[in-house]
Amino acid sequence: MQRIAIDMDDVLADATGRFIEYVYQRHGVTVARDELRTGLEQKAGVPYSQVREWLYEDGFFRGMAVIPGSQDVVARLMQKYEVFIVSAAIEFPQSLREKVEWLAEHFPFINWKHIVLCGHKYMIQADYLIDDHEKNLAAFPGKPVVYTAPHNVHLTAYTRVNNWAEVAELFL
Amino acid sequence: MQRIAIDMDDVLADATGRFIEYVYQRHGVTVARDELRTGLEQKAGVPYSQVREWLYEDGFFRGMAVIPGSQDVVARLMQKYEVFIVSAAIEFPQSLREKVEWLAEHFPFINWKHIVLCGHKYMIQADYLIDDHEKNLAAFPGKPVVYTAPHNVHLTAYTRVNNWAEVAELFL
Numbered sequence: 001m002q003r004i005a006i007d008m009d010d011v012l013a014d015a016t017g018r019f020i021e022y023v024y025q026r027h028g029v030t031v032a033r034d035e036l037r038t039g040l041e042q043k044a045g046v047p048y049s050q051v052r053e054w055l056y057e058d059g060f061f062r063g064m065a066v067i068p069g070s071q072d073v074v075a076r077l078m079q080k081y082e083v084f085i086v087s088a089a090i091e092f093p094q095s096l097r098e099k100v101e102w103l104a105e106h107f108p109f110i111n112w113k114h115i116v117l118c119g120h121k122y123m124i125q126a127d128y129l130i131d132d133h134e135k136n137l138a139a140f141p142g143k144p145v146v147y148t149a150p151h152n153v154h155l156t157a158y159t160r161v162n163n164w165a166e167v168a169e170l171f172l
Numbered sequence: 173m174q175r176i177a178i179d180m181d182d183v184l185a186d187a188t189g190r191f192i193e194y195v196y197q198r199h200g201v202t203v204a205r206d207e208l209r210t211g212l213e214q215k216a217g218v219p220y221s222q223v224r225e226w227l228y229e230d231g232f233f234r235g236m237a238v239i240p241g242s243q244d245v246v247a248r249l250m251q252k253y254e255v256f257i258v259s260a261a262i263e264f265p266q267s268l269r270e271k272v273e274w275l276a277e278h279f280p281f282i283n284w285k286h287i288v289l290c291g292h293k294y295m296i297q298a299d300y301l302i303d304d305h306e307k308n309l310a311a312f313p314g315k316p317v318v319y320t321a322p323h324n325v326h327l328t329a330y331t332r333v334n335n336w337a338e339v340a341e342l343f344l
Binding site for chain 2: 119124
């Protein structure tokens with residue numbers, strides 16, 4: 001059985017949407033998804049470095065919305081593949097429990113034995129990695145698949161999926 | 173550079189000693205290391221299944237003592253090997269932050285990028301695994317090394333180390 005490693009933030013969990021929610025709540029400004037890294041300082045006077053501090057706050061990860069379609073497609077992938085959820089989360093110690101609890105709530109069919117919280121991902125042995133970050137994709141020894149997010153639209157070296165329907169198309 | 177994966181409980185952190193400490197605090201009975209699983213019910217009227225519940229308590233992991241010699245030898249291993257700390261901890265969500273904080277306190281020279289908290293360990297790609305649990309050693313695709321603990325003294329199929337001086341002898 002082939003093994004697929006699946007990232008959490010901006011693949012299963014809507015991290016970008018969570019940032020936009022916090023920008024609105026705390027600064028009263030609505031930014032578009034593709035403005036978060038580029039237009040935020042201009043529109044809201046908030047440097048992106050400040051936004052990154054929210055990653056260390058209690059509740060930031062726990063409250064993320066589920067990316068549409070991911071629950072159904074992951075469940076179907078698990079019938080054909082060995083699925084591991086692999087999240088680079090050790091940098092944010094308060095997020096670790098939140099991530100496990102988030103998965104238990106939204107993906108109750110994923111056993112805790114198939115969850116990995118790590119720093120690097122390059123020592124994870126899998127056939128595929130679905131991820132939004134170039135640093136993870138570039139170092140992965142198996143076949144990397146980029147899941148579209150505003151910060152990776154410029155990447156051309158990887159098989160790309162834009163949504164979970166496209167993940168299903170690629171793997172099922 | 174070869175890669176060594178090192179377990180935490182009963183390899184870096186004295187989990188057995190922590191159980192013994194709790195048995196004494198809560199039941200007023202002193203048990204020896206090799207009595208924890210076998211003599212505990214007889215001596216203290218405490219079934220081992222009850223002891224296992226302490227694994228879900230706040231502070232159990234955070235308060236473990238460091239196994240003697242491990243800090244010095246891990247620091248020396250890191251000069252010759254790529255070292256990852258790999259702990260099967262997802263089953264205990266409250267332990268995750270505690271484990272990262274414990275490592276930051278006692279092994280501050282280990283970068284968070286080299287910490288992995290997981291369920292299974294068999295998808296970790298490494299040349300060596302130093303671990304006390306047969307389930308991890310048996311499934312590991314690299315070379316397994318058993319670190320002696322009361323619950324693994326019967327194993328004969330693995331290279332064995334009894335303390336950190338023997339780890340240094342084997343790898344340095």
